[in-house]
Amino acid sequence: MIELANLSKWVKAGGNQTFLLKDINLKIDKGDFVSIMGPSGSGKSTLLNVIGMLDDYDEGQYLFDGEDVGGLKEKAKQSLHKDHIGFVFQAYHLIDELTVYENIETPLLYQNMKSAERKAIVADMLDRFQMVGKKDLFPAQLSGGQQQLVGIARALVANPDIILADEPTGNLNSKQGEEIMDIFTRLNKEDGVTIIQVTHSEKNAAYGHRIINLLDARIEN
Numbered sequence: 433m434i435e436l437a438n439l440s441k442w443v444k445a446g447g448n449q450t451f452l453l454k455d456i457n458l459k460i461d462k463g464d465f466v467s468i469m470g471p472s473g474s475g476k477s478t479l480l481n482v483i484g485m486l487d488d489y490d491e492g493q494y495l496f497d498g499e500d501v502g503g504l505k506e507k508a509k510q511s512l513h514k515d516h517i518g519f520v521f522q523a524y525h526l527i528d529e530l531t532v533y534e535n536i537e538t539p540l541l542y543q544n545m546k547s548a549e550r551k552a553i554v555a556d557m558l559d560r561f562q563m564v565g566k567k568d569l570f571p572a573q574l575s576g577g578q579q580q581l582v583g584i585a586r587a588l589v590a591n592p593d594i595i596l597a598d599e600p601t602g603n604l605n606s607k608q609g610e611e612i613m614d615i616f617t618r619l620n621k622e623d624g625v626t627i628i629q630v631t632h633s634e635k636n637a638a639y640g641h642r643i644i645n646l647l648d649a650r651i652e653n
């Protein structure tokens with residue numbers, strides 16, 4: 433499903449070339465659950481953003497379902513992203529001015545969908561995450577754990593087959609963190625959703641099937 437071959441990304445400043453990713457070779461199959469670990473600055477978020485097609489790369493190849501991502505126009509990339517990928521961020525990235533309901537609904541507004549269908553899907557998400565009673569609240573009125581549940585509900589609402597999560601439990605206490613990891617485990621086992629998470633926590637990394645260690649822009653293992 434995801435295949436990176438000799439992929440590199442760099443920045444140039446004052447004649448110096450700094451690698452953000454160097455010679456990355458990585459295969460991730462449908463239904464996999466992968467944890468990306470490594471010290472701060474080792475390139476974890478960059479790798480996740482490249483996989484999520486939010487960032488470009490400079491060399492090598494990225495095949496997504498056999499399609500060469502490097503050869504795609506921006507619009508085609510956006511549409512691949514929209515159809516397949518749900519992103520979960522450490523800082524939630526919810527829209528402050530929108531209610532819980534509206535935040536979850538946002539990705540569906542970019543799809544050709546009738547309003548009644550949209551309502552049914554959002555209602556189902558609210559139900560699934562036990563947030564029905566909170567649907568008219570704004571993000572600032574929720575705890576961090578609840579905000580992250582909204583972030584996950586928003587990532588799932590368009591029915592992606594891949595979840596990319598950048599330190600999804602980074603701002604949460606350990607009980608809230610476990611809840612998020614349990615949700616990922618269920619999504620992976622029961623719905624076959626592919627999960628790729630960046631984490632600093634050994635405990636959370638162990639929820640995955642395998643761990644990829646980054647060090648200085650390279651994969652170590």
Ligand SMILES: Nc1ncnc2c1ncn2[C@@H]1O[C@H](COP(=O)(O)OP(=O)(O)OP(=O)(O)O)[C@@H](O)[C@H]1O
Binds near residue numbers: 443470474475478479
């Ligand atoms: N656009 C950019 N221009 C220059 N340097 C960048 C750019 N983006 C990232 N970097 C640098 O690349 C390195 C890798 O960044 P990245 O955010 O991927 O690390 P990380 O492993 O996710 O770190 P953390 O655990 O602290 O989030 C860092 O040293 C960062 O400063």
